[in-house]
Amino acid sequence: MVNTVSIGQLTEEANYDRFMERIEAGEKIETEDWMPDEYRMTLIKLISMHGISEIMGALPEKEWVPKAPSLRRKLGIMAKVQDEMGHGQLLLRVAEDLMKPLGKTRENIIRDLLSGDLKFHNVFHMEAKTWGDAGLIGWLVDGAAIITQTNMLDASYGPYARALKRICAEEVFHAQHGEAIIMALAEGTDEQKAMIQDSINRWWEALLMFFGPGDASTTGTSKQDTTIKYKIRTKTNEELRQDFFTKYIPRVLSLGLTLPDETMHFDQDAGMWQYLQPDWSKFKQIIKNNGPKSKERLRLREISYTNNKWVIDALQN
Amino acid sequence: MTHTLVDALKDECYHNSAIELLFQLADDDFILSYRGSEWLGLAPHIEEDVAFSSISQDTMGHAAMFYQLLQDLGAGDADELAHVRSAGERKNAVLLEKVNGLGTYLAEPHYDWAFAVVRNYFYAQAKKIKIESLKNSSYQPLAEAAVKVSMELYYHLLHWKTWFTQLMDAGGEARTRMESAIKIVLDDLDGLFSLGNSGPELTKHSLIDSEDTLRAAWVNRMSPVFESVNFNIPEKFGMKNGNGRNGEHTVDLKSALDILGEVYNLDPAASW
Numbered sequence: 227m228v229n230t231v232s233i234g235q236l237t238e239e240a241n242y243d244r245f246m247e248r249i250e251a252g253e254k255i256e257t258e259d260w261m262p263d264e265y266r267m268t269l270i271k272l273i274s275m276h277g278i279s280e281i282m283g284a285l286p287e288k289e290w291v292p293k294a295p296s297l298r299r300k301l302g303i304m305a306k307v308q309d310e311m312g313h314g315q316l317l318l319r320v321a322e323d324l325m326k327p328l329g330k331t332r333e334n335i336i337r338d339l340l341s342g343d344l345k346f347h348n349v350f351h352m353e354a355k356t357w358g359d360a361g362l363i364g365w366l367v368d369g370a371a372i373i374t375q376t377n378m379l380d381a382s383y384g385p386y387a388r389a390l391k392r393i394c395a396e397e398v399f400h401a402q403h404g405e406a407i408i409m410a411l412a413e414g415t416d417e418q419k420a421m422i423q424d425s426i427n428r429w430w431e432a433l434l435m436f437f438g439p440g441d442a443s444t445t446g447t448s449k450q451d452t453t454i455k456y457k458i459r460t461k462t463n464e465e466l467r468q469d470f471f472t473k474y475i476p477r478v479l480s481l482g483l484t485l486p487d488e489t490m491h492f493d494q495d496a497g498m499w500q501y502l503q504p505d506w507s508k509f510k511q512i513i514k515n516n517g518p519k520s521k522e523r524l525r526l527r528e529i530s531y532t533n534n535k536w537v538i539d540a541l542q543n
Numbered sequence: 544m545t546h547t548l549v550d551a552l553k554d555e556c557y558h559n560s561a562i563e564l565l566f567q568l569a570d571d572d573f574i575l576s577y578r579g580s581e582w583l584g585l586a587p588h589i590e591e592d593v594a595f596s597s598i599s600q601d602t603m604g605h606a607a608m609f610y611q612l613l614q615d616l617g618a619g620d621a622d623e624l625a626h627v628r629s630a631g632e633r634k635n636a637v638l639l640e641k642v643n644g645l646g647t648y649l650a651e652p653h654y655d656w657a658f659a660v661v662r663n664y665f666y667a668q669a670k671k672i673k674i675e676s677l678k679n680s681s682y683q684p685l686a687e688a689a690v691k692v693s694m695e696l697y698y699h700l701l702h703w704k705t706w707f708t709q710l711m712d713a714g715g716e717a718r719t720r721m722e723s724a725i726k727i728v729l730d731d732l733d734g735l736f737s738l739g740n741s742g743p744e745l746t747k748h749s750l751i752d753s754e755d756t757l758r759a760a761w762v763n764r765m766s767p768v769f770e771s772v773n774f775n776i777p778e779k780f781g782m783k784n785g786n787g788r789n790g791e792h793t794v795d796l797k798s799a800l801d802i803l804g805e806v807y808n809l810d811p812a813a814s815w
Contacts, residue, residue, distance in 0.1 A: 540713035
């Protein structure tokens with residue numbers, strides 16, 4: 227028995243080398259191009275989670291759409307939530323193209339969401355209790371999203387990078403919309419100021435978690451090494467969290483608000499913000515759909531899915 | 544005779560009529576936009592969620608425009624008019640305040656897409672006819688607003704008409720559900736054309752065409768559509784749950800207004 231390398235395997239290796247050369251050279255990979263399975267699977271997971279998070283993320287804000295306290299605010303938040311749904315749609319289209327060779331469709335994405343196989347972002351499992359929360363989501367959650375998405379604007383996968391360009395442009399408006407709500411509250415009555423302080427206190431931990439664990443030692447797994455290897459992203463979770471602090475901590479403090487972490491400070495020597503770690507075991511529970519609002523929000527999507535089944539059936543006839 | 548804002552402010556009788564009509568227009572769009580926003584995230588598919596929320600946004604924009612015209616006429620602050628007036632003071636058609644289905648938008652929303660399609664389509668067509676009439680309104684600021692609304696309305700109408708004919712033609716369960724929804728909507732459809740007790744005054748001042756003219760135009764525009772989907776349109780429409788133009792409303796409006804004004808009413812004097 228002669229030990230030979232099959233032609234197929236050789237081709238596979240050659241393909242892989244060629245693929246890595248292309249992304250190292252900053253070329254964009256397109257839908258029909260050859261890509262390693264690991265790359266495809268990583269992208270499907272990342273982009274379908276991103277897309278479905280935009281859609282699930284519309285739900286906490288939707289609670290405040292009718293309640294927005296003026297005609298102008300009503301119009302603003304309606305436009306914002308519509309954009310989020312639009313981002314969801316755009317991203318699911320990108321994910322669908324990647325899933326096609328696997329024989330999967332959007333139907334699979336929705337089913338995986340309902341079964342718990344597809345996770346959505348930790349922040350959207352949280353309760354949006356007050357109008358202050360609606361403002362804070364726009365300001366800080368979208369602000370955090372801008373930071374993580376900007377990190378992927380040059381992603382090696384062309385369709386994702388292009389979708390992100392459009393999404394980021396709109397997210398900037400969202401952050402401004404959120405900031406305008408927050409500014410009005412911060413400059414308002416004592417009750418309004420208390421409302422926004424309360425929102426920051428309740429949301430702080432979720433915002434820290436937004437960027438994900440620093441490394442696999444906290445939660446057991448982390449995809450960040452793979453995504454960096456394939457040039458889907460450049461910075462680590464911790465670097466992104468630090469960028470968020472640098473951008474937003476001065477802004478929060480300048481509004482006369484405080485952070486619910488007395489240890490938070492910038493360590494000049496280390497060149498880093500020092501802060502209290504969130505409870506990562508809680509994070510693991512949240513993304514397993516055991517967060518404060520996970521079940522209720524999934525239930526909304528489930529109702530939409532089952533109640534409208536007759537409509538989908540009618541369209542397919 | 545054309546009236547500018549200044550003219551309207553000088554003629555009390557005309558002024559009152561213009562305010563009356565603007566409340567009907569503003570309240571109609573305000574409440575239907577709310578019903579639309581309750582559907583957010585619950586539409587049959589994501590593309591529809593995006594389209595429907597765009598329509599609800601336009602509709603809220605139209606309400607804001609009409610409330611602003613009221614503010615200009617000295618009827619009060621636009622936000623206050625939208626958020627504080629009680630159900631008895633509202634002039635919207637009852638059809639538009641009806642809930643989307645069982646449950647609330649926050650919990651167990653078992654909404655009826657057939658009802659959403661029929662209500663929105665029939666309303667978009669009625670609104671289109673009114674807006675065409677308002678382009679010739681004697682009140683100049685309203686005639687100008689009508690031109691802007693008209694352009695957006697074209698797309699709303701096209702959108703709902705597409706849904707309507709598609710689901711009517713689908714047969715089976717879809718057809719049955721659509722026919723039940725049509726029945727419910729027709730029961731209160733006449734409220735859309737009503738101009739309320741002050742109707743004759745509004746027409747006398749050439750602010751808008753008469754109820755009969757508006758209704759006839761609607762039937763005229765809709766007949767070919769009904770014919771194309773093999774549905775016989777009844778001779779008469781109802782106002783089963785009251786005439787909203789005269790302040791008659793259902794409990795559905797009260798609970799909607801509580802939600803719409805919840806934050807505003809925490810402190811109406813505050814800046815939000």
